[in-house]
Amino acid sequence: MSGLQSGRNIISWQIFLTILTSAALLPLFDLVTAYSGLAGGMISVLANTFFALKLFSDKGSWQPNNLAATVYRGILGRILLTISLFFLVVVLLKPLNIMALFAVYMWIHVSPAVIAGVQKKA
Numbered sequence: 792m793s794g795l796q797s798g799r800n801i802i803s804w805q806i807f808l809t810i811l812t813s814a815a816l817l818p819l820f821d822l823v824t825a826y827s828g829l830a831g832g833m834i835s836v837l838a839n840t841f842f843a844l845k846l847f848s849d850k851g852s853w854q855p856n857n858l859a860a861t862v863y864r865g866i867l868g869r870i871l872l873t874i875s876l877f878f879l880v881v882v883l884l885k886p887l888n889i890m891a892l893f894a895v896y897m898w899i900h901v902s903p904a905v906i907a908g909v910q911k912k913a
Contacts, residue, residue, distance in 0.1 A: 798847055809829060820891070827889070828888075846861060
């Protein structure tokens, strides 16, 4: 599987897990918790999508002399995008369940490791 295909697969799984997790939060808690979780998951998905696009969009970026710079730019962009999205969500989304926002963000952030483990067993 190519890097770009693998990246698309992981992003697709992250979107699915974000929606599934948010849907599971709705009957267990309330609407605020569910949409707060959805916002947290989507922050992670959007930041990871940015990183994947940055990493895999330019074939020349995989040359040894360009690889480190491409990865550093991708990581820096992902961090700045994540901070910006959290700021926007906290300022604009009222009411907000901060615990659900961060919990689902972290769950989706670590999900590539879980996804890779599940796919390796299959």
